[in-house]
Amino acid sequence: MHISVILPAKNEAEGLRRTLPSLRALLPEAEIIVVDDGSIDATASVAAELGAKVLSSPYSMGNGAAIKRGARAASGDILVFMDADGQHDPASIPRLLARLEQGYDMVVGARDWNGQAGVSRGVANVLYNWLASRMTGFHVRDLTSGFRVVRADRFREFLHLLPNGFSYPTTSTMAFFRSAYPVTYESIPVARRVGRSHIRPIRDGIRFLLIIFKIATLYSPLKLFAPAAMAFFLVGLGYYGFTYITMHRFTNMSMLLFSAAVIIFLIGLISEQITSLTYRRDA
Secondary structure, eight states, rough: OOOEEEESSSSOOOHHHHHHHHHHHOOOSSEEEEEEESSSHHHHHHHHTOOOOEEESSSSSHHHHHHHHHHHOOOOOOEEESSSOOOOOGHHHHHHHHTTTOOSSSSEEOOOOOGSSSHHHHHHHHHHHHHHHHHHHOOOTTOOOOOEEEEHHHHHHHGGOOOOOTTTHHHHHHHHHHHTTTTTEEEEOOOOHHHHHOOOOHHHHHHHHHHHHOOOOOHHHHHHHHHHHHHHHHHHHHHHHHHHOOOSSHHHHHHHHHHHHHHHHHHHHHHHHHHHTSTTTTT
């Protein structure tokens, strides 16, 4: 079993000084790839000095883009993804690998509440986990964790789906569930990061809000659109009942609500077919 460890890094020179030596001591035979995402500090030189293979971008393309570049360049049949900021402890990797050997295709390091980056992020992640669990029928413990091990051939099937931004963990997890590749979770400790976070609350808050819709559309769009269509239909039916009793007529608003219900349902049906085509191997 050949292992490739991929660390996306943007201005993480200090974090790499702490992470790479312990990572090399733990996995001396592993391929270690640091994807420098347009850093303006010594990230690339520090990584090279510490024996990592460095892939540098001339400008920042995003965390997901770094993950995709690293996955394409990796030679291992097992990929380990972890942050370069010192939050993820390399000592947890053997436990994740051991779970992978039990027949899983992806093992995700699950954080507890203390491992969340602030209360707002923690609440958002609880919401994502709940929605993903409802959509998939599996207990999703940490949808957005970037610490995970996967089988390389399985992961590369979905590179075309991964965004260039911060939601690659969500996309890859839902893609594995959708394709019936077994996923499990392993509890991990999370340390305080070294340096400044690259999350911007307003910009990335909107992006994380869009993740909610991506969760549904990546797995089964009809599970999102069908309840919405039913809600419009019931509101229209209730409004029609009210206007019939009070005014003895069928109003334009009732027609609008019924029409919206039909349109939303048809959009969901079409989206379901498009999603099915997306996951075809030859798509």
